Amino acid sequence: MGTWELYSTKVIPALNQGLWLSVLIIVPSAVLGVAIGVLAGAGRAAGPVWLRTLLDLYVSAFRGTPLVVQLTMWYYGLPGVSRWLGSILGPLGLPEFSWRFLVLSPYAASVTAFTLCSGAYQSEYIRGAILSIRRGQFLAAESLGFSRAQTFWHITAPVAIRRALHGCGNEIIYLIKYSSLALIVTIRELTGQSKMLASFYFRPLECYLLTALYYLALVSLATFFLGWLERRLRIPGLGPARAEK
């Protein structure tokens, strides 16, 4: 088999398969991560004290421990908890799914781990953005009769999202790359696939280089999308005049 043929019929299709799996992990994790970040960030910036404490605890747990450890716990750790729960709930006559749901598939474990970790970081950007909004904006909204929820959705969130956009975008770009950790829970996404190809065909340099290019393409795509979003959400009259060109 010629080199060209090897790549076009074996390596590239296998990498494409890995790429697809990666995308399937990244997109939901990014979307859910941002959603959790917005809610947790809002709760931490303006929620009641008990909620703030709870969410601070969540963030310190997920920012304070390595993602590998978290992912391993979700996939390899939870089945133990499930068995223990089963030994209690089983004799009580409860249906099996009341403890079986804790046994996650590799895919579910990855998305859970990445979403929760990403959400913890995102919430920090959102919180900072909310805290930087002038008090007068809230006073004006309240004086017009906005309820707290209306103020949040129509005033706080649109401004906070704009200010947090750059941090949140950065976090999504990190996520694209740390999604490769899914290989430790047996998922053959992009990195997992290339690891296997590299050892199977004894071509580590080429395989990893190609993989790097794939990631670069993904990140470029995300960067392009974020740039488009930034331009769309731009508020005329803010920032240096040149930025409007």
Added chain:
Amino acid sequence: MTDPSVYGTPAPPGGDPPILEVSHVSKTLGGRLILDDVSLSLWKGQLKVLIGPSGGGKSTLLKCIHFLTIPDGGDVFLQGQSAREMGQRNICAFRQEIGMIFQDFNLFDHLTARENVAIALRKVKRVPRDKARARAMEELDKVGLADKADLYPAQLSGGQKQRVSIARAMAMEPKLMLLDEPTSALDPQLISEVLSVIADLARGGMTMLMVTHQIGFARHLTSEIIFMEDGRVVEQGPPGVLLDEGAASRTSFFCSHLTELTGR
């Protein structure tokens, strides 16, 4: 009544109940008594001016009237409706009825002038989008800014921002407007454009309570000056009496020093 340029009357004609009644409001902030048993009333169409030294509690009083800050004691009645009895849930309905103009405008930075005016109509009053936008244009037109409707706050001058904020408050058809030093963040040449909009509102019969140090303006438009110091209403009465040359009032003493300091 004798001078048609004076809006409102000190006494209620025919014993009508006041639109606004502030009753024994007190407020402690940071361990200090900021408002000490403040009471005042406004009747329909009146414009009353609140003046007094910095830190006297004027801004705090306006916020308490709006229940943006909840007073510790006392109550506020709008057309007889007690704000305290509205409770947390309905206080938004109470606030809708009162417009507030801030010293630093507080326009929503992420919305155009038109959207700034329309958003509360759409989200709070549930007016359909097109109608709200048309209404917003009407209000902007009244303050002379129809041609600036699509600009963002960062693209407007201070005077224009304040006029948009007046349009935003007026679009909600409030029963009462509270104005907290609406011109004190403006350059002298921009002050008159805002004051003339406020004078238009007064002529249109809007009930207003305004904090201002524009004594000349106040003297011409108001029927009553309320002088506040250290959280208390010290004096109130018609400008002719309080500001008279040689009147031995706290107000005239304060205002003469104000003129000395600012040259206005």
